[in-house]
Amino acid sequence: MVDNNTLNLGEFLDEVRAWVAGPGEEWAERIEDTGTVPDELVTELRERGWLSLAAPQELGGAGMSFSDYLQVLEAISKSHASIRMLVHVNNGTWRAMAPYASPELRDEVLIPAVKADKRxxxxxxxxxxxxxxxxxxxxxxxxxxxxxxxxxxxxxxxxxxxxxxxxxxxxxxxxxxxxxxxxxxxxxxxxxxxxxxxxxxxxxxxxxxxxxxxxxxxxxxxxxxEGQGLEIALGGFLTPSRVGVAMSCVGLAERAQELAIEYANERVTFGKPLAKRQAIQFMLSENYARLAAAKALVMQAARAYEVGAPDAGELSSAAKLTAVDMLTFVTDNALQVHGGRGYWKKNPIERVYRDARAQRFEEGTNEIQKQVISRGVLSGTVSTEGGQW
CATH class of the missing domain: 2.40.110.10 (Butyryl-CoA Dehydrogenase, subunit A, domain 2)
Incomplete structure (x- = not known):
């Protein structure tokens, strides 16, 4: 289990990244082959404490800050999408329940959910x-x-x-x-x-x-x-979850970029590596720029949520909107770098490309995000400066 009081975040992130690159890829292959997430994988994630990172310690979680948790989610999002989904959802539903649950519901549902004993x-x-x-x-x-x-x-x-x-x-x-x-x-x-x-x-x-x-x-x-339903669903879950989905876009885009760079360095056409060709260089540099910009906005939205900023909801939607569009752009470029080979399932970029489409619908489409943002912009409740640093 993870104890945030003694946790070294850098070392923990190294542990997560090593798992994603090793055992995580083995689990990914098994999931793709069978179409199911094995119970043993859920048990492993639970025992590692990765399904209980974000909740406070008094509820049985690790008490990790939202910004720190997002860095972990970024690393996990380079793995199979179903692994990311388990971590993301199990670390999020408690937020909607905790402020409103009766003592009885706290014991029956909330704490077992935080500990990942119940889903x-x-x-x-x-x-x-x-x-x-x-x-x-x-x-x-x-x-x-x-x-x-x-x-x-x-x-x-x-x-x-x-x-x-x-x-x-x-x-x-x-x-x-x-x-x-x-x-x-x-x-x-x-x-x-x-x-x-x-x-x-x-x-x-x-x-x-x-x-x-x-x-x-x-x-x-x-x-x-009665009457608090929308407050619980949107503020309690959707606002931080949209930031989480945005960070999952960053992590998956980073994985696509890594695969594209690796392939560009290995693949030789007409006597020289793809990486030496300006068209490929431009694709990868554009990917880098959009990734960096999206990640900066995601972290800005995370900080706004942590301090309860009045524009936290609009920033969460802006982060998701921006990160989703970035992920589409990056994965499309990454697949293009691979050429026809990337279209075959034996290449990891094929799975990454398919999985990248899901974030366009999670926690609301881009059109929904634009509606959320526009309400704040037009009402004057959101600064034209684009949030506070």
Whole structure:
């Protein structure tokens, strides 16, 4: 386990990087071959403490600062996307639960989730609605129970999760004041869990469509008060998670750049290495510049979140928007450097290229990020100077 009181961050990062380059690649090959994440891998990550880095020590975590944790996530993101997903989600869901969980929920769900003894799936997205105040899944209160109806889709870990961190609407309400969040058990009577895990990339991570028909569960699973649902879902999880996804883009882009540099130095055409050709040099230099710029913005957004800056939400969206576009550019260049060879699955860049597409949809598309940013810009709540250093 990781103890932040005695941790040397540099040494720990070296340990993570060595694992990613060695055992991590062996796990990646196994995941790609089987299409599943082995339970032994989850156990290994749990025992190493990597699924409990960001939460405070009083909850069973390592107490690592958000900025330090992001450096670890950057290193892990060079590995298989499903490994990154395990680390990212398990180190994030506690943020939404901790300020609002009752003592009973703290013991049953929150602390076991921090320790990675239980898995919690963030459950917001719906098939025919956006990811905000227009949520259509409903609940109604009946005595000591709530009754849920509706559907959620694209739910990461929705098949195997023990609990759902879910937001729904009180029947008969509209707008954000009618939203309420829960950490309800998964696989309840009246709830249908549909495995929808066949994806372009991120092989091995399960995804689900969840359908609820008069699904009953105890009211004690509610987080906070009725009307706080959007606050819990967006501020508690999405803002820091968007920064985390942005940093995962940086890590994966760095891996693509490494592969491109290695190939450019090895591949010889017409008597000289690709690395000696100006067109390739320009691709790699553009990659470097965009990577450096994106990483700087990600760390700025991280600091804004850590100090509770008023523009932390807009900066998190700006970081994700910028990092996603950077990742697309870098991985496209990296694949182009490889030429036709990069199109074959035996080459690592092929997997990196497929996995890179997923971040365009995680925690909201680029279009959603632009909406978040524009609201702050047009209302005047965000400085035209682009945040504080």
């Amino acid at each position: 919690v799936a963030f459950t917001l997205t719906e098939h025919d609605r956006g990811s905000g105040a227009d949520i259509g899944t409903t609940v109604r209160r009946e005595g000591d129970e709530y009754v849920m109806n509706g559907e959620k889709h694209l739910i990461t870990f929705g098949v195997k999760a023990d609990y759902l961190l879910i937001t729904a609407r009180l029947e008969g309400t509209s707008g954000k004041d009618g939203l309420v969040s829960f950490t309800m058990p998964n696989h309840l009577p009246g709830a249908e869990v549909i495995d929808d895990s066949e994806t372009m990339g991120v092989r091995g991570t399960d995804h689900a469509t969840l359908r609820f028909e008069e699904t009953r569960f105890p009211a004690r699973y509610r987080l906070g008060a």
